[in-house]
Amino acid sequence: MAKFHSLKVLEVKEETANAKSVAFDVPYELYEAYNYKPGQYLTLKFNLNGEEVRRSYSLCSSPVIEEPLKVGVKRVKGGLVSNHINDNIKPGDIVEVMQPDGRFFADVKEDNYKTYYLFAAGSGITPILSILRTVLYTEERSYVHMIYGNSNQETVMFKEELDKLQEEFPERLILVYTLSRPKSSWSDLWKSSSDKEFRKGRVDEEAVKWFINEYPPYAQNVEYYICGPGSMIENTKKTLQNIDVPNERIFIESFGGGASKDTTEAIANAKLTAKLHGETITTTIPQGKTILRTLITEGKEPPYSCEGGVCSTCLCKVTKGKVHMKNNLALEEKEVAKGYALSCQSIPLTEEVEVVYE
Numbered sequence: 001m002a003k004f005h006s007l008k009v010l011e012v013k014e015e016t017a018n019a020k021s022v023a024f025d026v027p028y029e030l031y032e033a034y035n036y037k038p039g040q041y042l043t044l045k046f047n048l049n050g051e052e053v054r055r056s057y058s059l060c061s062s063p064v065i066e067e068p069l070k071v072g073v074k075r076v077k078g079g080l081v082s083n084h085i086n087d088n089i090k091p092g093d094i095v096e097v098m099q100p101d102g103r104f105f106a107d108v109k110e111d112n113y114k115t116y117y118l119f120a121a122g123s124g125i126t127p128i129l130s131i132l133r134t135v136l137y138t139e140e141r142s143y144v145h146m147i148y149g150n151s152n153q154e155t156v157m158f159k160e161e162l163d164k165l166q167e168e169f170p171e172r173l174i175l176v177y178t179l180s181r182p183k184s185s186w187s188d189l190w191k192s193s194s195d196k197e198f199r200k201g202r203v204d205e206e207a208v209k210w211f212i213n214e215y216p217p218y219a220q221n222v223e224y225y226i227c228g229p230g231s232m233i234e235n236t237k238k239t240l241q242n243i244d245v246p247n248e249r250i251f252i253e254s255f256g257g258g259a260s261k262d263t264t265e266a267i268a269n270a271k272l273t274a275k276l277h278g279e280t281i282t283t284t285i286p287q288g289k290t291i292l293r294t295l296i297t298e299g300k301e302p303p304y305s306c307e308g309g310v311c312s313t314c315l316c317k318v319t320k321g322k323v324h325m326k327n328n329l330a331l332e333e334k335e336v337a338k339g340y341a342l343s344c345q346s347i348p349l350t351e352e353v354e355v356v357y358e
Contacts, residue, residue: 002043002098002099002100002101002303002313003033003098003099004043004045004096004097004098005030005033005096005097005099006094006095006096006097007024007025007026007069007094007095007096007097008024008025008092008093008094009022009023009024009025009089009090009091009092009093009094009095010023010024010025010068010091011023011068011091012089012090012091015072015157015158016074016154016155016156016157017154018074018075018086018155019072019073019074019075019086019123019157020072020073020085020086020089021060021070021071021072021073021158022070022071022073022085022089023061023067023068023069023070024042024068024069024070024095024097025068026068026069033099034069034099034100035063035100036059036063036069036100037063037100037102037105037106037107037108038059038062038063038105038106038108038127038130038131038133038134038135039058039059039102039104039105039106039127039128039130039131039225039251039253040058040059040100040101040102040104040105040127040130041056041057041058041059041071041100041101041102041127041305041311042056042057042059042069042071042097042098042100043055043056043057043097043098043101043305043306043311043313044056044057044071044081044085044095044096044097044098045095045096045097045098046081046084046095046096048080048081048084049080053080053081054098054304054305054306054307055081055082055305055306056102056305056306056310056311056313057071057072057073057126058071058072058102058126058127058130058227058253059071059100059126059127059130060072060125060126060127060129060130060158061130062130062133062134062137063130063134064108064133064134064137064138065133065137069097069100071126072123072125072126072129072157072158073085073086073123074122074123074157098305101305101311101313102127102253102311102312103312103330104127104225104227104251104252104253105127105131106131106134106135106223106225106251108131108134108135108138108139109138109139110138110139110140111141112139112141112142112221113139113141113142113219113221114139114142114143114219114221114222114223115142115143115144115145115217115218115219115220115221115222115223116131116132116135116142116143116144116145116222116223116224116225117145117146117211117212117217117222117223117224117225118131118132118144118145118146118147118225119146119147119203119208119224119225119226119227119228119232119236120146120147120148120149120203120226120227120228121148121149121150121202121203121227121228121229121232122149122150122155122157122228122229122255123157123255124227124228124229124232124253124255125148125157125158125227126157126227127227127253128146128148128225128227129158129161129162131225132144132146132165132173133165136165136168136169136172136173141219142172142219143172143173143174143217143218143219144169144172144173144174145174145211145215145217146173146174146175146176147176147177147178147199147203147207147208147211148162148175148176148177148178148203149177149178149179149180149201149202149203149207149228149232150177150178150179150180151179151180151181152179152180152181152182152183153177153179153182153183154183156177159177162175163175174215176198176199176211177198177199178198178199178200178201178202178203178207179198179199179200179201180200180201180202182198182200202232203228203232203235203236204232204235204236205235205238205239208235208236208239208240209239209243212243222245222249223249223251224240224245224249224250224251225251225253226250226251226252226253227252227253227254227255228254228255229254229255230254230329233252233254237250237252253310254310254329254330255310262326262327264324264326264347264349266285266287266288266324266347266348266349267285267348267349267350267351268286268287269284269285269286269287270284270285270321270348270350270351270352270353271283271284271285271351271352271353272284272285272291272294272348272353272354272355273320273352273353273354273355274291274295274300274302274316274354274355274356274357275354275355275356275357276295276300276301276302276357277301277357279300281295281298281300283295283298285347285348285353289347290326290343290344290345290346290347291316291323291341291343291346291347291348291353291355292304292307292314292343292344292346293344295343302314302316302343302357303315303357304343304344306344307344308327308329308344309325309326309327309328309329309330309342309344309345310329310330311330312330312331312342314342314343314344315331315340315341315342315343315357315358316340316341316342316343316346316355316356316357316358317338317339317340317341317355317356317358318339318340318341318346318353318354318355319339319354319355319356320352320353320354321348321349321350321351321352321353321354322348322349322350322353323341323346323347323348323349323353323355324346324347324349325341325342325345325346326345326347327342327345328342328345330342341355343355343357
């Protein structure tokens with residue numbers, strides 16, 4: 001089970017007016033514990049307003065380069081933790097950081113010969129940047145085609161770093177920025193960084209089709225990585241499926257957004273039996289509480305990170321009864337069919353529910 005450790009903040013850098021990157025120092029004795037794959041995330045823990053809160057942020061650093069662990073955090077309207085980080089975190093602070101985790105990552109190997117298509121929007125660039133850098137520096141025979149969407153040129157995170165990569169790997173990296181609401185002088189402002197025009201629009205069905213047609217794969221072994229808000233992911237995935245890309249070659253990490261309000265009613269005071277850390281716990285689920293929050297209220301320590309239905313840290317298996325997930329951005333349909341559920345999003349639909357944390 002992943003553990004939290006106290007890590008010192010080395011650097012806080014303003015990436016845009018509404019986003020910062022935070023780098024952490026990992027002591028030598030914890031190097032092995034904080035090994036990670038490109039695309040994975042860190043979970044940060046804070047005590048704010050007298051309550052413990054956790055949030056997961058993707059690593060934008062690369063595991064093959066000697067550099068500190070680094071995450072990118074974009075300010076969110078009403079976001080308790082993201083705003084705390086952007087407003088208050090500074091070098092020298094100590095933060096509780098869980099060991100890296102996550103099922104969204106690229107299996108990068110020196111002898112790979114692949115074409116990678118990377119689709120990112122907004123702060124979805126963070127895990128994509130980790131994958132991009134790791135592939136370029138490790139797989140000398142692989143090619144990367146990347147399209148990155150933002151509202152305007154001032155909201156592009158890590159642009160300086162991305163442009164440097166394009167200059168360093170001109171034969172193996174194709175990078176296209178697409179802006180949905182560019183500033184009036186956007187082309188003039190960006191002429192110094194590239195001679196190419198920048199596309200106007202979102203990362204949507206039209207953009208995905210255009211991008212793949214404009215930049216066909218070099219290596220026939222192709223993988224597709226997508227990260228951004230829910231609507232962008234659905235549009236990109238659907239477009240890839242419509243051109244017969246196999247699902248096993250499509251990898252997705254959602255940063256939320258685009259979800260409709262859930263109005264499903266839970267069964268009040270359903271009986272809960274949970275097997276956790278070798279203990280069998282029996283209790284009731286109060287109205288409005290999820291399985292995860294019920295167990296936490298009971299003083300138990302179930303695994304969890306984001307509480308947003310994104311990271312899958314709180315995964316459990318339903319062995320009796322039925323539950324409804326208010327939000328699911330982590331599990332595939334085949335996993336749900338096997339009984340797996342995100343306990344942070346699960347409410348009871350039957351009088352009795354049994355779950356196992358494996």
